[in-house]
Amino acid sequence: MRAVFASVALLLLAVSPAVSQTSPFDMSPEKPAVPAPAQPTGVAPAQNDSAPIAAAAPQPAASLVRRYIVPFTELVLSGEYSQRSWSLFLTPEQAAAKAELHLVYQNAVVVAPEASRLKISINGSELVDAPIASSENASDISVNIPANLLHAGMNDIAISALQRHRTDCTIESTYELWTQIDTAKTFLSFDGPDAGRWKRVDDLRAIGVDESGATTFNLIVPSMGQTISTSPAVRLGEALALMASMPNQSFDVSETGSSVAKPGMATIVLGPASELSNVLATVPPAAETGPVATLIDDPKLGPSILVVSGPTWQAVDMAIDDIAKQVDRPAGSLRTSLSTRTWRMPDVPLLSSASRLKFSELGMNTLEFSGRRVRTDFAVGVPSDFYANAYGEATILLDAAYSQDVLPGSHIDVYVNDNIAATVPITTSGGEILRHLPIKVTMRHFRPGDNVIALEAVLMTRADAICAPGATAQGGQRFVIFDSSEFAVPDFARVARTPDLAGISGTGFPYNRSEYTLPLIMDRTQPESVSAGVTLLARMSVAAGRLIAVDSLTAATAVADRNALFISAISQVPPTVLAQVGVSNDASSTWGETVASIRPNTEATFDRWRERLRDSGWRGQIGSLQDWLTRTFNISMNSFRIFPGPAAEFTPQGSASLVVAQEASPAGSGTWTLVTAPTVGALRDGVRSLTEQGTWRQMEGHITTVDASDDKVVTVPVTRFNFVETQPFSIWNYRLIVANWLSANALSYAVVLTLLSILLGFATAGLLGALGRRR
Amino acid sequence: MQKFLSVVQWALASVCVLTLVTLPISLETQLVAGMCVLVAMMVLKLVRPDGIWRLVALAFGTAIVMRYVYWRTTSTLPPVNQLENFIPGLMVYLAEMYSVLMLALSLFVVALPLPSRPSRANSGDRMPSVDVFIPTYNEDPDLLANTMAAAKGMDYPADKFNVWLLDDGGTVQKRNSDKIGDANNAERRHAQLQKLSAEMGVNYLTRDRNEHAKAGNLNNGLSKSTGELIAVFDADHAPARDFLKETVGYFDEDPKLFLVQTPHFFLNPDPVERNLRTFEKMPSENEMFYGIIQRGLDKWNAAFFCGSAAVLRRTALAETGGFSGVSITEDCETAVELHARGWHSVYVDKPLIAGLQPATFASFIGQRSRWAQGMMQILRFRFPPLKRGLSIPQRLCYMSSTLFWLFPFPRTIFLIAPLFYLFFDLQIFTASGGEFMAYTLAYMIVNLMMQNYLYGAFRWPWVSELYEYVQTVHLLPAVISVILNPRKPTFKVTAKDESIARSRLSEIGKPFFAIFGVLLAGVAMTVYKVYTEPYKADVTLVVGGWNLLNLIIAGCALGVVSERGERAATRRVKVSRRCDFQVAGKWLQGTIENVSANGARVLVFGAELEDLVIDAKTGIRFKLFSDGTEAVLPVSIRNFERTTDSIAIGCLYLPTEAVHHRLVADLIFANSKQWEQFQLSRRGNPGLLRGTFWFLRLAIYQTYRGLVYFWRDLRGQDNIKPIGQLAEKRQ
Secondary structure, three states: OOOHHHHHHHHHHHHHHHOOOOEEEEEEEEOOOOOOOOOOOOOOOOOOOOOOOHOOOOOOOOOOEEEOOOOOOOOEOHHHHHHHEEEEOHHHHHHHOEEEEEEEEEEEEEHHHHHEEEEEEEEOOEEEEEEEOOOOOOOOEEEEEEEOOOOEEEEEEEEEEOOEEOOOOOOOHHHHOOEEEEEHHHEEEEOOOOOOOOOOHHHHHHHHHHOOEEEEEEEOOOOOOOOOHHHHHHHHHHHHHHHHHHOHHHEEEEOOOOOOOOOOOEEEEEEOOHHHHOOOOOOHHHOOOOOOEEEEEEEEOOOEEEEEEEEOOOHHHHHHHHHHHHHHHOOOOOOOOOOOOOOOOOEEEEEEOEEEEEEEHHHOEEEEEEOOOOEEEEEEEOOEOOOOOOOEEEEEEEEEEEEEEEEEEEEEEEEOOHHHHEEEOOOOOOEEEEEEEEEEEEEEOOOEEEEEEEEEEEEEHHHHHOOOOOOOHHHHHHOEEOOOOEEEEEOOOOOOOEEEEHHHHHHHOOOOOOOOOOOEEEOOOOOOHHHHHHHHHHHHHHOOOOOEEEOOOOOOHHHOOOOOOEEEEHOOOOOHHHHOOOEEHHHHOOOOOOOOHHHOOHHHHHHHHHHOOOOOHHHHHHHHHHHHHHHOOOOOOOHHHOOOOOOOEEOOOOOOOEEEEEEEEOOOOOOOEEEEOOOHHHHHHHHHHHHHHHHOOOOOEEEEEEEEOOOEEEEEOOOOEEOOOOOOOOOOHHHHHHHHHHHHHHHHHHHHHHHHHHHHHHHHHHHHHHOOOOO | OOOHHHHHHHHHHHHHHHHHHOOOOHHHHHHHHHHHHHHHHHHHHHHHOHHHHHHHHHHHEEEHHHHHHHHHHHHHOOOOOOOHHHHHHHHHHHHHHHHHHHHHHHHHHOOOOOOOOOOOOOOOOOOEEEEEEEEEEOOOOHHHHHHHHHHHHOOHHHHHHEEEEEOOOHHHHHHHOOOOHHHHHHHHHHHHHHHHHHOOOOOOEOOOOOOOOOHHHHHHHHHHHHOOEEEEEOOOOOOOHHHHHHHHHHHHOOOOOOEEOOOOOOOOOOOHHHOOOEEEEEEEHHHHHHHHHHHHHOOOOOOOOOOOEEEEEHHHHHHHHOOOOOOHHHHHHHHHHHHOOEEEEOOOOOOOOOOOOOOOOHHHHHHHHHHHHHHHHHHOOHHHHHHHOOOOOHHHHHHHHHHHOOOOOHHHHHHHHHHHHHOOOOOOHHHHHHHHHHHHHHHHHHHHHHEEEEHHOOOOOHHHHHHHOOOOOHHHHHHHHHHHOOEEEEEEEEOOOOOOOOOOEOOOOHHHHHHHHHHHHHHHHHHHHHHOOOHHHHHHHHHHHHHHHHHHHHHHHEEEEEEEEOOOOOOOOEEEEEEEEEOOHHHHHHHHEEOOOOEEEEEEEEOOOOOOOOOOOOEEEOOOOOOOOOOEEEEEEEEEEEEOOEEEEEEEEOOOOOHHHHHHHHHHHHOOHHHHHHHHHHOOOHHHHHHHHHHEEEEHHHHHHHHHHHHHHHHHOOHHHHHHHHHHHHH
C-alpha cells in the first residue's frame, strides 16, 4: 500500500509541471488535522495596493473606495467542501458605482488544483469559479462585477471551496485541505463619485469591516465627563450597533478624538450644539434650533461624520430617539429571529417552543457530494430561558441518499456547537434513500442565542481504499442531503437562571426585558471605561435585538435589589459588590501582577500527570471505564450531588485580563453582573476582546475570564442558582423544568422515585386492606 | 368511607409516581435511578421480602416498568415511513405491551393472596347431603375403581352422600355405534363398569347421547340426583378422606356461595418434569396456579371452577341450567356465569385430591390446546371484561385468566424478532447501546425480580419461559384456529394413563429441532456480523444476546420433547406406615415405604432372602385409616434387595375384589397430609441468580440430550437406553 502511494506521488510529481513544489510531500498521517495556514509572506507585486483609502481623500471624484467583505478575523475554508455566506450592506451610491471584486487566497500544498474549485457568488450570480492552485504564493483574483448586480441594501455573498487531495483518499487526508482567504486583501472596490461617502444616517449600515473583520465606532462626546452625557452615549451606541449589526463591533469614546477615516470605521460626534465647536470646524446650523442627526463632511474631522446634536441634551435625546426607533423592538413583541445576516446567512430563527423547520428555511440547500467527508451546517436560536440542556432532544428528520459505492461503516455525524451530538451509522450496502430518518440530537450543548448544528458525512468506498491514481478527483456523486430534511424541536422547559452569563451572551438576558432602566455603574471619568461600557451594552443590545435603557446616575450603594451592571477597573469596585458576585477581595490588590502568570498552576500540573499515567495498569482500566461511562451516559460526580455546596470565591488567575462575574442581587430578585479588569486600559481591551463574535458566544457560567492577548476564554460553571420565572405559569412547562432539573441531578431523581415508590407501596397496602376479602 | 379514603390515597400516590416516571429525563438519570431501584429491590428481598415491604418492592419494580413503557412508546418505534421496519417493530412493541399488561394484571391478582384457610375437619359443621360425580369417558376400570374406592372412603356419614359414576363411554349412542368394534367395546365397558360400581356401592349412570361432552354428562347426573351439594372428581382424581369435611362447611357460612375449589395435586410428573427430571426438586407448573394465583383470585372473590376437586351448590347451578357447555372449558365458563349472577366462590388451599396428569408430551399439548381454546371461546362468547354483573376486580381477574392464553403470539414474535435483524437487517427497535443498557436491561432484570417476588417459591426463574415456549409451537395454530372458528373445537378427553416404555422422540417434537437449527444459524450470523460489520457491533451483540437467550430456551425444550423411558408406570408416593408382610406363610413386621397406584415398596424385618421368590403371591396386612380395621391386600413380589437391617420388597397389587381397591385407595389417597409435605419439600426459592445458573446448566445438558435423541432417531436406532441411564446418573 505504502509503495503504491509513493509511486503515485512520484508519478504526480513527474507529470504535473504546473505544480512546482519546493517542499516534498509529507505522507505521514500524523500530520496535524488542520495545519495552521501559513501567513502569506510578502505581497505579490501584481496586487493593487496603490488605491488610496478613498474615504480619507477629500476630493471624491478620482477615488476608488474599498469595502472589505470578510466579516471574520480570519477565513479558512477547510475540508473537501466548505461554504460560507453572509450579506453586505451597500449604500445606493456604492450599488450604482462600477465595482470590482478582489480576492487573495492561499491554499495547502496537498490541494489538487485540477480537482479543486474556489467559487464566489454575489446575489446568486457566480463571479469567481477558479481552480485552487495557490499553495506557493498567495494569488490574487480580480473580477469586474457586472452592472446592476449589486443593489442598495443587503447583498448576499457566498464563498465556497471544493477541495480534493492530490494523492490521498483517506478521511484523515481531508483534514489537511485548506484555503485561506486573506481578509486584508479581499474586498470590493467601487469607482464612483460618492461611493466612499455616507449621505443618510441609514448609510451607516454600510460601515462594514476593516482588514481584520472588526468594526469600530469612533464616538466623540465632548462633554463626556458630565454625568448627563453617559446615558445618551450608551443609547446612541446601542442604536448604531443594532443598525450595523456587525459581528465584531467596538466603540471608542473620547472627548476630543480625531478621525481616522478607513473602511470599517465611523466617526460620530454627540452632544449639544454648544459643546461641539471644540471638535467640529463647523457645527451644523440646524443643531442650534432642534434635534439633528445628520452626516457632514467636516474639514477638521473628515468626511461622513455623523453628528447627533441639538440645542440641549433633551433635544439630543430626541435626535437619538429618531435613530433608535428605526431599530428598536417593543418589549412585548415576540422575537422570531436573531439578526446574523451580516456574518451568517440567513437570519437565525429563534425557537421559543416546539417547532419544525425545513432545511431550506434554515438556508441549507440540497447538497450533492462526491468526496469523502462533507460538512454542512445551519443555525437555530433558543431563548435565554431555554432549560432543556440536560434532558432535551431535538430531532433531525433527514432526507438523504447514498450511492451503492458507499460502504457500511460510513457514518453521518451531527455536531452542536462543535460537540458531537449524534452519529448515524450507515449499515447497509448497495445505496439507500433515507426518507425522514429520525436522528435524535441531544440538546446538551445548546446555548441561549444562536447554535450551529453541523452535519458531517464520512463516506468510505472501495475505490478510496484502493486509491488508484487520480481517484481523489473522480466525480461520481456519492451522497446527497436534500433540503426537504427537517429540524424539529419539541416543547422545551423555559425558565431562566441566575447566574447564567450565557443568557447575556445569547439574548442579553436578563437586561433585555427589564421594566426599569438598568442601573449602569461605571467610572465615567475614564474614556477607556466609558468605551468599555458602551461597547458592552452595544453588544448586549445586538444580542437582545433591542435597546437596553440604562441609568448611569445610580450609585453602587443605591442599587438595592435591582438588576445592575458594574463596569470598572477592579480597584473601583466596591467590596460589597465583589463579595456579592463571588470574586475574592484580594483580587483588587494582587490581580494583574505579572507573577501570577508565572506561578506554576498545581492543579493543571496534577491533571497533566494524571493524564500521562492513566492508561497504565489496572487503574487505567478503571479510568477507561470511567471514560466510557462519561461518554455514554454523561455521568459525572455532579450527577450524584443533591445539594450543591457554595461556590468557592474566585480569584483571577494567570493571564486573565477581564473578569465577567454574575450573581443574584443580595435579596435575590435582581441580577448583578460585574465586568472588571486590573486597569481601565485592560478593561477596554478586554471588553473589545469579549464582544468579538467568537469570544462573546463562549461567555457562560457564573464567571467568565478573557485573556485579551489571545482571546482565550475560561469559564467557571454555575454551582448554585436561582430560577427566574419568565413564562406564565403552566403545568406543562413546570413538568419540563422538573424533568431538566432532575436530569441534571440524577441522584435526586432516584431519591424522589424511591420515596414515591415507598409511598405507593404503603398506599397499595392500605388499598388492599380496604378492598376484597381479608381472610 | 375508609374504603373511599384509601382509594383516593392510592390514586394520589399513583398519579405522583406516574407523573414522575413520565418525565422526559436524561439517559444518565435513568441509569442512576434504575440502578438505585435495583439495589433497593435486592436489599428488600434480602431483608424483608414479605408484608408491606413486598408491596413496596413491587412498587419499585412497577416504576421501572412504567419508565420502560414510557420510553419504549415515545422513542423507540421505527418511523412509520419505513414500513418494512415499522410493521415488525410495532409487532414487537405490541407483544411487549401485552407482556406488560399481563404483568399488571398478575400484580393485581396476586397483590395480596389470601392466606390459607384453617382446617375445618373438626369444626362440627352441618353435614348437608352431597352427590359425588365421577365423570368418565374412556378411562381404565382399574383407575376408576381406585377413584371410586377413594370417594366411597371419604370421611362423611354414609347416608349423606352418594357417589355417581357418570359414564360417557357406555352411552346408548356409543353402544349402537356403526363401527362394530367401537360398539362392542362400549358394550363391554358398560357391563364391566356397571358390575364394578355395583360391587363398590356406586351408582352407575349413563345416557342416550354424548351431547355437550363433560358438561352434558354432569348435567345428566344433576338431573338424576337430588343432593344439596355436588362434588366433582375427574376419573383419575381420587379424593382424600377429609375432602368433604374440609369443604362443605363453607356453604352454610355463606348462602350465596356456589363453589369451593381445591387444588389439583398430581402424583406423576408432567412430561416436562419427567423429561427434565425436576419433579422431585422443583415445584410443579400448576403449583403456581393453585398455590398463588387461585389464592389471589380468592381475595377478589374470583376463584374459579377447575373441572374437578370442587364442591358446588345445586341451587346455584340450577339457576343457569346446570353446567355451561358453550366452550370446551365448561368449568371456568360455569364460574363466570355464576359470578356474574352474584354468587361467590371460595378456594381452599390444601391438596385434597391426588390425580394423574398426561404423561406424554403429545397429550400434554392436547390438554393445553383444550384449555387455550376453551379460554379463547370464553373470551369470545362471554367476554369477561365487559360482562354485566361481574365486579371490577372479577373482570380484571378473568381478563388475566383468559388473556394469558394469548401468550403464543408474543412468544412467537419474541422468537422471530431478533432474526429479522440478524438475517434481514431490519431495524425494529431504534435505540443505542447505552439506552438499551439503561432501559431495557433494567426492565428485564426488574421484570425477573418481580416475577421472583410474586411467585419465587412456586416458579423458578426461566421455567415460565420454557413452559410457554414448549407450548407455543403447537398452541399457536390451535389458538389461531379457534380465533378464526370459535365454534369449531370440540371437547377431547386428555389421556393420562399412557406410559413410555422406551426412550424416544415425541411424535410432535420435530418442529423444535427445526427452530433450534434456525436459532443456531442466528447465533452463527451474530458472530459473522460482529466480525464483518464492526461499526454496528453493539446493536448486533444486543440482538444476538436476545437470540442466544431464545436458543438456550429452545435447547432446553429439545430435552422436553425427548421422552425418557420409564420403569415405573406411575409415580410413587412416599408413605411411612406400619404393616405386616407375609413371607413364606409367616407374617413379618414391616414398613410401607412408598406406594403407587399399581404397587408398593415394603421394608420387611426378619425375613431371609432365600424365602423370597419373584412373582410369588402374598399379602400385606395393614390398618385402614378410614375405620381402623385391619385388612389384607393381595400382592405379588416383583423384586427385592437387602438393605442394612431389612429387605426391601417391591410388590404389585393384585386386586380381585372391590374391597381391595378400597385398600389401595386407603394406602395412596387416605392421608392428604403427605401430599402437602411432598409439595412443601419442593418449594423453595433458589433466587434469581442461582435459579438462572441452574437453568443454564439444565438447558445445556438438555440440549445435548435432545440432540443425541435426534441423532439416534435419524439413524433409526431404537436403543436409546444408555443415554437415558447416563442422564439418571448425571441428574
